[in-house]
Amino acid sequence: MILEEGPKVMEILQEAIHMEVDGKEFYQRVGRESGNELVKKLFQTLADEEDGHCKKFEEMYGVLKKGRVWPDVKPPSGTKKRLKSIFTKATKELGTGVKVAGDELEAIKVGLDMENKSYAFYQARSAEATYPIEKEFYLAVAAEERGHYLALVDSYEYLSDPVGWFVRTEHPSLNGA
Numbered sequence: 001m002i003l004e005e006g007p008k009v010m011e012i013l014q015e016a017i018h019m020e021v022d023g024k025e026f027y028q029r030v031g032r033e034s035g036n037e038l039v040k041k042l043f044q045t046l047a048d049e050e051d052g053h054c055k056k057f058e059e060m061y062g063v064l065k066k067g068r069v070w071p072d073v074k075p076p077s078g079t080k081k082r083l084k085s086i087f088t089k090a091t092k093e094l095g096t097g098v099k100v101a102g103d104e105l106e107a108i109k110v111g112l113d114m115e116n117k118s119y120a121f122y123q124a125r126s127a128e129a130t131y132p133i134e135k136e137f138y139l140a141v142a143a144e145e146r147g148h149y150l151a152l153v154d155s156y157e158y159l160s161d162p163v164g165w166f167v168r169t170e171h172p173s174l175n176g177a
Helices: 006-033 037-067 079-094 102-128 132-160 162-170
Strands: none
Touching: 006 037, 006 102, 037 102, 037 132, 102 132, 132 162
C-alpha cells in the first residue's frame, strides 16, 4: 500500500525517534547515577525498551523513505512481564527497609511525565492513522508506554512509602489472627 501522507508520516516518525532517544538517554543517565538497585534496574530496563522502540521507528523510517509503503513492523513485546519481574524481585530483596534519595523520586516523576506524553502522542497518532496496520502499530507502542508509566507509578509508591505499598499490594491481615 502506497502512503498518501508520506511527508507527514516521515515527520511523525522523526518526532517519535527523537522522543524515544531522549527517553533512553534520560533513563540511562538516571540509572547510572542512582544509588538504589531498584531504580538502577528499572531505569536500565526502561532505557532498553525505549531503545527497542527507537530501532523499530528507525526501521520503519528507512522502509518508508525507500518505498513509501507502510511496513508490517511489530513493536517489541513483553514489556509488562520484564518490568513486573524486575520490580517483584527487587521488592522481595529490598523489603520495607528501602532507602531512596529525593532526586530519584523526582526522576521518577519526570519519567512519569515523559511516558504520559509518549502515550498521548501514540494514541493520537493511532486515531489519525490511515492504514489498519499503522493504527495497530501505534496502539501497541502506546500500550507499552502505558506499561512503562504504570511501572513508574508502582515504583514511586513503593519507594516513597514501602510499608504502605506492602499493605496495599500484599493485603496483610491486620486482625492479629
